[in-house]
Amino acid sequence: MTNGTATVTIRDVTPRDGLQAGTPVSSAARAELAIALADAGLAHVEAASFVSAKAVPTMAGADEVFGLLPECDTVWWALVPNARGAEAALAAGVRNITVTVSASTAYSEKNVRRSTAEALAGLAEIAAVSQPAGADLDVVVSCAFGSPFDDVISPSPVIDVVDAALRAMPGARITLADTTGTATPRRIAAVFAELAGEAHTDLGLHLHDTRGTALANALWAFEHGVHRFDTATGGLGGSPFAPGAGGNLATEDLVLVLEDLGIPTGIDLDAILRIADSLSSLVGHSVPSRTAAAGPLPFFDSQRPLA
Numbered sequence: 001m002t003n004g005t006a007t008v009t010i011r012d013v014t015p016r017d018g019l020q021a022g023t024p025v026s027s028a029a030r031a032e033l034a035i036a037l038a039d040a041g042l043a044h045v046e047a048a049s050f051v052s053a054k055a056v057p058t059m060a061g062a063d064e065v066f067g068l069l070p071e072c073d074t075v076w077w078a079l080v081p082n083a084r085g086a087e088a089a090l091a092a093g094v095r096n097i098t099v100t101v102s103a104s105t106a107y108s109e110k111n112v113r114r115s116t117a118e119a120l121a122g123l124a125e126i127a128a129v130s131q132p133a134g135a136d137l138d139v140v141v142s143c144a145f146g147s148p149f150d151d152v153i154s155p156s157p158v159i160d161v162v163d164a165a166l167r168a169m170p171g172a173r174i175t176l177a178d179t180t181g182t183a184t185p186r187r188i189a190a191v192f193a194e195l196a197g198e199a200h201t202d203l204g205l206h207l208h209d210t211r212g213t214a215l216a217n218a219l220w221a222f223e224h225g226v227h228r229f230d231t232a233t234g235g236l237g238g239s240p241f242a243p244g245a246g247g248n249l250a251t252e253d254l255v256l257v258l259e260d261l262g263i264p265t266g267i268d269l270d271a272i273l274r275i276a277d278s279l280s281s282l283v284g285h286s287v288p289s290r291t292a293a294a295g296p297l298p299f300f301d302s303q304r305p306l307a
């Protein structure tokens with residue numbers, strides 16, 4: 001797996017997923033966080049969500065956040081829930097848009113008050129607004145490995161959602177999300193088996209660590225060809241609409257293990273740990289990441305790539 005040429009792309013979603021379920025933080029502080037993440041080497045940052053402030057008060061002022069972000073090498077992403085959100089995002093200068101559609105209709109109804117079928121129709125509306133403007137789109141399929149509600153998720157319908165999303169949004173990339181931390185390597189393997197033979201070359205994973213499986217899932221997926229991951233610094237995060245959801249896979253946990261394996265991430269772990277520390281003050285409680293608590297690895301003589 002570690003052949004020396006493997007690369008990994010990490011998108012830090014702290015300013016969006018990391019902060020959405022907590023106490024509201026000012027737009028200026030969220031922009032400052034996004035910039036600090038870029039300075040730490042994150043090539044992709046999800047900086048805001050253009051949702052209704054009534055539905056998700058912590059995400060109010062997304063246009064203000066984007067107004068404070070500089071043009072730089074880092075790709076800034078924003079989540080939009082519908083065509084109106086896409087119009088607002090484009091007006092604020094957003095060029096990289098994440099949209100979600102849920103493999104669980106029960107979750108979809110709680111999260112966006114629409115069935116999965118209605119959400120898929122909404123993707124076409126978002127595409128009609130965004131693609132002529134040249135926006136890059138990423139469809140995040142939530143609850144791809146299990147639902148927090150009673151509905152049963154199995155691999156084949158997940159792939160049906162992926163296929164329908166790509167019909168609605170041709171050319172979009174696909175990210176499978178373990179929204180509530182129910183994925184295991186076996187469940188991911190089951191979904192990948194269904195995907196085999198289909199042309200989903202740029203597949204990403206968005207993992208939550210509710211049951212302590214996020215890092216195991218990421219490493220398993222990496223070994224099986226996934227090189228794109230969503231993470232949050234400090235392991236913050238979780239959907240306000242998913243009962244019991246734990247935080248995101250911590251950026252520092254993934255960076256620490258990949259770098260130790262000799263996989264370059266381009267991310268400065270010490271800088272991420274400083275950001276994790278400052279996040280504790282920002283959100284008013286300690287962050288869940290283990291690496292943030294324990295610090296970087298001590299030197300171990302005989303570190304060499306396993307290739």
Ligand code: ZN
Nearest residue numbers: 017179206238
């Ligand atoms: Zn998430």
